[in-house]
Amino acid sequence: MLKLARRGGAWTFVAGTFFLTVLSPACAAQESPNPTYIVRHDRWSDSDERDYEHFIAAIGESDCATLNECLHSRANPFAASDPPSRRFESDCADLPYVLRFYFAWKRGLPFSYASAVAPRDGSADDIRYSRMGNKVSARTDVRSGRNALEAIARLRADISTATYRIHPDLDGTDLYSPAIKPGSIRPGTVVYDTAGHVAIVYRVDPDGRVHSFDAHTDFTLTQMTFDVRFARMRPSQGSGFKNWRPLRLTGAERAADGSLRGGHVEIAANKDIADFSTEQFYGTGPRPADAAWASGPFTVNGERLDFYDFVRARLAGKLMFHPVREVAEMTGSLCNDLQYRAAAVDLSRALASRPHPVRLPRNIYGTDGDWEMFSTPSRDARLKTAFKYLRDTAQRFVEMDRKGDRTHLAYSGTDLPADLLKAYRRAAAACTISYHRSDGSTVSLSFGEARARLFALSFDPYHCPERRWGAHDPRELATCREDADKRAWYDAEQPLRNQIDRTYDARMDFTLEDLHHQPAIATPDTDVEGYLEQITRKQARN
Structure with missing residues (x-):
């Protein structure tokens, strides 16, 4: 685990000479226990995204056992804004959405989500395991003035692992398929296992190993590294790494208190996202047809690798194992x-x-x-x-x-x-x-x-x-x-x-x-x- 230390007005994780600056508690001190969600900015800035990464990293590196413990702990820079009686719960599917919305709420950022999905072939008995994946059938923009706690409860009711089971080519979704490269796989990246599980990346090691945490139906949080437990499946089922799409609130009016009222949230399309890529599904060569998706090779520096070695090699720059240390850590x-x-x-x-x-x-x-x-x-x-x-x-x-x-x-x-x-x-x-x-x-x-x-x-x-x-x-x-x-x-x-x-x-x-x-x-x-x-x-x- 990294150790938490105070440096000036910010909390910092210290590990050797590596410093990860999280958000200043002063930001949290300005927050009110009032659960009203107020939008004050029309988009997430680059700074907001970096701070979100730090927020997720801090939770992942902490020793809290449940989401409620995490959000009431010093790992959360906004903890002072929530009364001790306020309780937060989440299972695996809800967790990325609850944390993303929580951060948006505390920072006054816009938030929108896919509130309903339907099977693409219309034949699934259980859309969490639809064979050909799902499509977004309804969206919800959370507007200024909404009770944030009620919004979280509604969000949790709407979201399931079916929400993630979407072909990477489809637009209008909350998450997109990123390139497998440093900076694109980062704290806050979501990992979806089509067998019905979701995790959140909180750290990428220099050797390319990806660490994540997840939640369970009993609301406990656990940690794991990315490996064969996250199986690759056909593109229509949307397995693997996903990042949050950029979004922008348009048509809103600025009220006297500085809040943005009304308007509509627009979601960035795949073509407008710099690191959008489907290589994790089709490989690094010419894209094969969906029916032959598994035939796509993964190559790094002229060497053909399996998918899991490819991820490590891409994120580290080269594929290198430290066998004694890795067996001990596993x-x-x-x-x-x-x-x-x-x-x-x-x-x-x-x-x-x-x-x-x-x-x-x-x-x-x-x-x-x-x-x-x-x-x-x-x-x-x-x-x-x-x-x-x-x-x-x-x-x-x-x-x-x-x-x-x-x-x-x-x-x-x-x-x-x-x-x-x-x-x-x-x-x-x-x-x-x-x-x-x-x-x-x-x-x-x-x-x-x-x-x-x-x-x-x-x-x-x-x-x-x-x-x-x-x-x-x-x-x-x-x-x-x-x-x-x-x-x-x-x-x-x-x-x-x-x-x-x-x-x-x-x-x-x-x-x-x-x-x-x-x-x-x-x-x-x-x-x-x-x-x-x-x-x-x-x-x-x-």
């Missing part, structure tokens, strides 16, 4: 993910005492109500993907080292597998995950124990906390208050727990009997320690 990030999961499971404990429904939701990954709020199938699938990615990345580094690749591998030691194993073990040893059993007692798991239980962790909120954490020892399970029906559901859901891919278009409203006929699914290898131990033992024998 392990630490997974520890954080496990801690976040512990908090989420704790919030769902009350549901474990209720009878299990006779059917699962139509799709366990995309639904609503108690299941959406308290289940963890998407979170768990992303966790499994991240563990697999760590194991695969360690193998990739070992194979690059064997080939003597020093063009992309920054390593000066003599035994990379052993050094990776040491780095992994140090990071893992620093991680303990604790959860509360059904009787309130605490169980602590090591990082290795949590990884070994990965495919036993129940995503089902109607299961006891012990099952949610994959307990198998009778002593640990002794406090689990489950009947035979709950146990049968836990056992029958194993094929769903073995899934690492989230399939949002599949029917999953299974009964217990239906689950008994689901095919077995093999689990991928997520054991990075086992892999590195095997390599080091083989080297020792040779």
